[in-house]
Amino acid sequence: MPSAYTILFAIIVVIAILTWIIPAGTYATDKAGNIISGTYKAVASKPQGIWDVFMAPVIGMVGDKKTEGAISVSLFILVIGGFLGVVNKTDALNQGISSIVHRYKGREKQLIPILMILFALGGSTYGMGEETIAFYPLLIPVMMGVGFDSLVAVAIALVGTQVGCLASTVNPFATGVASQTLHISPGDGLGSRILLLVITTAVSIIYVYHYASVIEKDPTKSLIYNQRAADEERFAIKTRTDDDTPMSGRQKAVIWLFGLTFVIMIMGLIPWTNLNPHWTFFDQFTKWLTGIPVLGTLIGHDMAPLGTWYFNEITMLFLFMSVIIMWVYHMKEGEFMDAFMKGMADFLSVAIIVAVARGIQVIMNNGMITGTVLHWGELGLHGLSQSIFIILTYIFYIPMSFLIPSTSGLAAATMGIIGPLGHFAHVSGSLVITAYQAASGWVNLITPTSGIVMGALAIAHVNVSVWWKWMLKLMIYLFIITCVFLGVAAVL
Numbered sequence: 001m002p003s004a005y006t007i008l009f010a011i012i013v014v015i016a017i018l019t020w021i022i023p024a025g026t027y028a029t030d031k032a033g034n035i036i037s038g039t040y041k042a043v044a045s046k047p048q049g050i051w052d053v054f055m056a057p058v059i060g061m062v063g064d065k066k067t068e069g070a071i072s073v074s075l076f077i078l079v080i081g082g083f084l085g086v087v088n089k090t091d092a093l094n095q096g097i098s099s100i101v102h103r104y105k106g107r108e109k110q111l112i113p114i115l116m117i118l119f120a121l122g123g124s125t126y127g128m129g130e131e132t133i134a135f136y137p138l139l140i141p142v143m144m145g146v147g148f149d150s151l152v153a154v155a156i157a158l159v160g161t162q163v164g165c166l167a168s169t170v171n172p173f174a175t176g177v178a179s180q181t182l183h184i185s186p187g188d189g190l191g192s193r194i195l196l197l198v199i200t201t202a203v204s205i206i207y208v209y210h211y212a213s214v215i216e217k218d219p220t221k222s223l224i225y226n227q228r229a230a231d232e233e234r235f236a237i238k239t240r241t242d243d244d245t246p247m248s249g250r251q252k253a254v255i256w257l258f259g260l261t262f263v264i265m266i267m268g269l270i271p272w273t274n275l276n277p278h279w280t281f282f283d284q285f286t287k288w289l290t291g292i293p294v295l296g297t298l299i300g301h302d303m304a305p306l307g308t309w310y311f312n313e314i315t316m317l318f319l320f321m322s323v324i325i326m327w328v329y330h331m332k333e334g335e336f337m338d339a340f341m342k343g344m345a346d347f348l349s350v351a352i353i354v355a356v357a358r359g360i361q362v363i364m365n366n367g368m369i370t371g372t373v374l375h376w377g378e379l380g381l382h383g384l385s386q387s388i389f390i391i392l393t394y395i396f397y398i399p400m401s402f403l404i405p406s407t408s409g410l411a412a413a414t415m416g417i418i419g420p421l422g423h424f425a426h427v428s429g430s431l432v433i434t435a436y437q438a439a440s441g442w443v444n445l446i447t448p449t450s451g452i453v454m455g456a457l458a459i460a461h462v463n464v465s466v467w468w469k470w471m472l473k474l475m476i477y478l479f480i481i482t483c484v485f486l487g488v489a490a491v492l
Contacts, residue, residue: 009057057355066366083261093258100114100118120160147219163197187266190270192430207474
């Protein structure tokens with residue numbers, strides 16, 4: 001498979017060619033920038049050339065009169081990377097999981113729901129994925145040592161995180177990018193996404209726990225029983241008794257600060273004043289706090305109350321909390337900057353993918369074919385129920401997730417079209433985002449193009465075909481649950 005950059009740039013070229021073929025057209029918009037149904041009109045064509053193709057990713061980053069740039073979300077992604085780099089420098093997350101594993105020695109079966117919930121929360125809030133690679137050498141010996149197999153160990157982390165991504169609540173790389181494309185708050189639809197997270201996580205835990213119970217009673221029921229002896233030698237069970245160093249006080253403080261950061265972000269994104277009844281506490285508190293002489297000036301009179309935050313504010317939050325963690329952990333300035341910059345470097349590719357993907361929308365807008373494509377969609381959606389539309393959207397995103405495995409790239413590339421189509425079908429933008437995230441997370445449980453999936457299976461020495469066989473029923477369950485959930489949510 002070519003890289004995500006190549007795929008996205010190829011799509012830009014194809015779209016540019018289509019601007020020579022598809023008739024140009026446009027819609028009228030209201031003051032908020034929303035397209036007004038039934039106002040489509042044809043305009044003079046504006047085919048895009050080579051200059052436009054190579055300018056598209058540039059404009060995708062900085063924006064122009066027709067397309068908002070991705071600079072705010074790209075900067076947010078980079079700062080998130082820096083924040084995670086600082087947290088990982090303290091080794092608090094790894095040590096925290098290791099402490100839980102050692103604490104439950106002799107009660108390893110109870111680890112399945114506990115760890116899967118933790119991994120699901122990680123996937124749902126900050127797109128946890130690659131970080132799980134470090135846990136497999138620890139989890140595999142532990143699970144095998146009590147009579148399970150390496151499939152159980154892989155499932156705990158892989159299924160846990162990817163089901164979390166399937167029901168992303170405030171995942172900046174999925175929810176954040178998609179929300180910015182549709183000009184809505186990442187907090188919109190948060191309640192329904194939390195419900196989906198609870199349902200899918202519970203079903204996944206039951207599935208993994210049931211399999212573990214079956215092979216605990218009869219080891220021959222394991223799908224990889226034929227390699228049991230080799231695995232026992234390969235993952236020498238003595239690894240279980242390796243370093244049992246408890247977490248330091250500073251690491252515990254980092255864990256609390258890490259969790260607090262995401263809690264504050266969620267609090268900042270929920271539109272409290274739009275709730276029924278209206279919550280004005282944060283507005284009043286901020287006004288009181290910034291009005292205190294000296295202290296208000298020291299804090300900053302332009303401080304935004306929780307509930308009104310967007311990308312600028314949450315970017316600032318992660319930058320601020322990175323500094324707090326540095327101070328609490330007693331990290332030297334040089335170590336902090338090195339960790340922060342390395343963390344940003346790790347996420348540079350994601351930030352650039354967002355800009356390249358946004359270039360697709362730039363070409364469509366500047367070529368004046370966005371309106372025509374939406375018009376065709378409007379005609380096709382005529383008479384289609386809300387539930388049917390959102391389920392079809394979910395199904396549409398399944399092959400698209402194979403084509404563009406980057407969640408950020410997929411959101412930036414497609415949400416500009418699918419979101420307005422949802423508007424025509426009277427489906428909220430937040431539910432369209434949920435459908436896209438659910439499809440992406442579902443595919444990333446099994447796709448061979450994912451480094452997370454293939455890396456985990458390589459460590460466990462499990463063939464991908466065995467993984468597909470083991471996952472088949474769970475994939476069917478998750479697909480049905482998601483379709484029913486979306487269909488019901490669309491009409492509520």
